[in-house]
Amino acid sequence: MKCFINEFCNKCNQPYTNYQWCQQCNSKQFQQGFSKWTSKNKYIDKFIQEAQLNARNNYEVLEWIPYNKLTNINYYDKGGFSEIYKATWLDGPIYSWNFNKQQWNRWNFQTGYDVILKTLNNSSDINDKFLDEV
Ligand SMILES: [Zn+2]
Known part of the structure; x- marks a missing residue:
């Protein structure tokens, strides 16, 4: 049996589907953000969008990271x-939706979040690359 400190979503008042995670509300938040980013590749966009809509917890979230959000490459x-x-991702990964601030809470330890990047040589690497980065 699982125990959560904050059991109910601030927005819909339904029980969280995972720790600090309401899949239904977060899916809607991601959907509203779809117009705000693009990889300029339809296949990759769709892949990331579906991962965001289906994320059952923060570990399953994929995001497109623009180059200018990375430093120390x-x-x-x-x-x-x-x-x-190796690089530092300035924003850091999402871990929950902040209802009061109306934005995602992110792990970034104030200085950023260390990530590993792999270059892509052909499109068949796409799935591996994204799964590795998460
Ligand atoms: Zn909710």
Whole structure:
């Protein structure tokens, strides 16, 4: 049996579907944000949008990160078919919806969140790349 400190969503008053996570309300928030970002690739956009709509918790959220949200990009290693970089993601990943501020709460420790980047050589890497980055 699971126990949550905050059991009910501030918005719809339904029980959270996961820790601090209301899938129904968060899906709507993501949907409202669809017009605010694009990878300029329909396939990738659709892939990310579906992951956002179906996210049952914060670990399942995928996001498109614009290049200007990354800093300290440094070469790290060479993988089989791609190069690997370390970087700092200024915003950091989403962990819950902030009802009072009407924005996502994000892990960023004030200075950013360290991530690993892999370069893409062809489109068949797309799924692997995104799953690796989450
Ligand atoms: Zn809700």
